[in-house]
Amino acid sequence: AYSLALTGALWCAELDHRAYELTGGLEFAIATEDVERRWLDGEDVFAGQRRRPGDLLDEPGYKAIIDEALG
Incomplete structure (x- = not known):
């Protein structure tokens, strides 16, 4: 739940x-x-850094929760 809330915010x-x-x-x-x-300021300062695999917003269910909660 924490990861989803942080991602959404x-x-x-x-x-x-x-x-x-x-x-x-x-x-x-x-x-x-x-x-x-x-x-x-919006700069992609971590562009060259290694990312964890996956993105919560790629999951339709999680994206729907964020959209509903934070609209």
Whole structure:
């Protein structure tokens, strides 16, 4: 439920909602200047980072729940 809520909130805020491999993503975020501001501005700062397989929004049932809850 937490993952779905977080994914939905990020998606509705038009922020990157995809999940990344934690260790590589964290190392990149710490080493990259202004990464938070750039991400909040909509830049795809994690473009070259390894993503976790799958996307909750690719599942029609989950997408329907988010659409209903957050419209």
